Amino acid sequence: MTRSIIASVGVLVAMAATSIAAHHSPVMFDRSVAKTLVGTVVEFAWTNPHASIQLDVPNEKGGVDRWGVELGSPQSMARTGWRSSILKAGDKVTVVVNPLKSGEFGGIFVSMTLADGRKLGGRATD
Amino acid sequence: MPTRTTPLLAVLACLAIGAATPVAAQGQQPPVPPPPLSALAPANLSKPRPKAPFDLTGTWQHDGQANTWRFVPETFKLTPEAQVHYERGVQALKDGGVYRDDIGQCWPAGLPLIMTRVWPIAMIQLPTAIYMVSHFMNSTRIIYLDGRAHTDPDIVVRTFNGESIGRWEGDTLVVDTKYFPGHHHWLDQGGASVPASEDLHIIERVRMVADGRLDIEYVMTDPKSWEGEWKMTKTFRRRDDTDITEVQCLPDLNDHLPATRSKAIVK
Numbered sequence: 001m002t003r004s005i006i007a008s009v010g011v012l013v014a015m016a017a018t019s020i021a022a023h024h025s026p027v028m029f030d031r032s033v034a035k036t037l038v039g040t041v042v043e044f045a046w047t048n049p050h051a052s053i054q055l056d057v058p059n060e061k062g063g064v065d066r067w068g069v070e071l072g073s074p075q076s077m078a079r080t081g082w083r084s085s086i087l088k089a090g091d092k093v094t095v096v097v098n099p100l101k102s103g104e105f106g107g108i109f110v111s112m113t114l115a116d117g118r119k120l121g122g123r124a125t126d
Numbered sequence: 127m128p129t130r131t132t133p134l135l136a137v138l139a140c141l142a143i144g145a146a147t148p149v150a151a152q153g154q155q156p157p158v159p160p161p162p163l164s165a166l167a168p169a170n171l172s173k174p175r176p177k178a179p180f181d182l183t184g185t186w187q188h189d190g191q192a193n194t195w196r197f198v199p200e201t202f203k204l205t206p207e208a209q210v211h212y213e214r215g216v217q218a219l220k221d222g223g224v225y226r227d228d229i230g231q232c233w234p235a236g237l238p239l240i241m242t243r244v245w246p247i248a249m250i251q252l253p254t255a256i257y258m259v260s261h262f263m264n265s266t267r268i269i270y271l272d273g274r275a276h277t278d279p280d281i282v283v284r285t286f287n288g289e290s291i292g293r294w295e296g297d298t299l300v301v302d303t304k305y306f307p308g309h310h311h312w313l314d315q316g317g318a319s320v321p322a323s324e325d326l327h328i329i330e331r332v333r334m335v336a337d338g339r340l341d342i343e344y345v346m347t348d349p350k351s352w353e354g355e356w357k358m359t360k361t362f363r364r365r366d367d368t369d370i371t372e373v374q375c376l377p378d379l380n381d382h383l384p385a386t387r388s389k390a391i392v393k
Contacts, residue, residue, distance in 0.1 A: 012260060023262070023375065024230025024383070025316025028390045045382050049245070049262065050372040052382040068384035073245075075371060102224035106384020 020069060023049050029098045029108045035066055037095045037107075045085035049073050055095060062113065067107040069097055078115075091115060139314060162274055165255035170272055177251050178271075179297045180334035182256055186199025187246040193241035196345065198318040199356050208320055208351040214392065224266035225319050226312070228385050232375035233310040236286030237343055238302055240265050245373070246365045256292065261370035262268040269301050276304065284324065286311055299332040313351075324352035332383060338364040 007047060039057035051071040056064040074084070087093070092115045097107025113118045163170035185313040188195060204212055211226070219224035229235050233364035235243060255271035258264070269290040276282075276291055288303040308324030331343040345355050380386035 008349055023229045024385045025317040026385070027224050028222060028385055028388055038206070042380075047379060047382075048371065048373070050383060054382065068382060068387070070383050070385060073373075075368070084358040098391065100384055100388055100389075102390040104384065104388055104390075106388065108385070 001009075016122065026108070028101055030101045031098050033099055034096050034110055035099045035107060037068065037069075037081070037097060039064070040088055041087050041091040041093060042066065043089060044084075046074050046084035048075075051077060053093075053095065053109075055093070065105045067097075069095055069109050070107070071109045086120070101107075139365045142320070143248065162273075165268070165270055165272055167251065170202075170254050171252060173253075173272075176294070178251070178253070179294060179299075182249045182251045182332075182340070185245075185246045185248050185365045186362045187365045188242040188341060189363050190242070190244060194243075194360065196240075196314060196317065196377065197242070197346070197356070197358065198314045199358065200319055202320075202356065203353040204320065205349075205351055205353070211319045211321050218319075218392045219317075221390075223388075224316050224382050225390055225392045227315060227386075228310040229315055230380070230391070232377075232380065234265055234286035235315075236306065236311045236322065237267070237290075237347065239313070239315065240267065240287060241342070241362075242360060246368055246370060248370045259370060261373060263375050264370070265372055267324075270301075279305070284308070288326075289329070297333065299330075301328075301330040301332065303328045303330070308351050313346075321351055323348050323351050330331070346389065 020099045037055055037057045039047060039055040042054040042056055043052075045052045045054075051074050053069040053071065055069055057067050059065050071082075074082070094113040096110040096112070099107040110121075114120070165171075170358070215225040224230075229239070234240070240260055240262065241247070243260065243262040247258050247260045250257045252271075254270070255267040256271065258267040258269070265287065267287040267290065269292040270291045271294075273293075274291065276289055282289060282305045284305045284307045286307060289305045290301050290303040292299050292301040294300075304327045306322055306324055306326045308322070308326075311322040311326075312318040313322055326346065326348040329345045331345075333341050333343075335341045339358055341364065343357070343359045345357050347355055
């Protein structure tokens, strides 16, 4: 006879605070932290289901850290003003992300300021 | 004049006759029935049928308020086998990671989760079937309405969206879905890590409750993963402002995304 176990409602409620707005689980991003990255675009991928930016950010040791920034779907981003030509390799940008909890160089997009001062938001997670 | 090759030719002739003989004629297997008409065959589409109570044709999206996309209820009893996965998921969450995020690694979401992703679903209703294509990875789901029965379990190829057979009951479309693969298939993502076994069975009761609003009641059983029935209703709304597009989950996609290449993924 199999033993059955009653799940903790409290644990499940805590889990329910997450969203399912990406093709992967979003729980590894720390939504309570807004980290500002000032760096140089290495690649801007205008792809489904998510666009993404690879960004070289100078670190305290005199080198650079390669950050991955996850954005929303191009379809939804286009509705907020994004275009595939808006970024190219070599552009200097300031990007705010919710970083990975693990401390790795990655985050989910919150907002961006281009070198010419234009600001872009847009939902990062659909 | 006989030659030395004559016996060989005779043997080959016998083999050829044997190969041409249907297996059924040898008395070992019953005759295989002819395949049914396909859902798109004109002869099937044109069969007389009662008019459907509603037409789903259009683009729909789950009314994703709060966490209503989830399919795991607030309380449940898992089998010991499923409980192991659930507890590993809880631990991963506490550690800032995620357990077995197979969807993130490009495995199909499968039913039921495919219905409540944030992407819309294009639906085309015919008299014989409803074709659904999710914007999310272009996942295809077909609900047959032409009176066919579920496929012989010894023949069916199990899939993440399962095999769906629908029938009309008054103003409600009742859809019976089974034949899931039993691996890399979950009832949640990044939360309650409850696996869907090959015995997952889903009954959906679809009702067009208002113009532009669809309610689908889900009753789900999976005796290998949980006890009893899980029952809930999801609301969907028309999205007349968007079309689905081609979306693929590709290896280089995940190479670009911090969440899918993170070491915090527990496999």
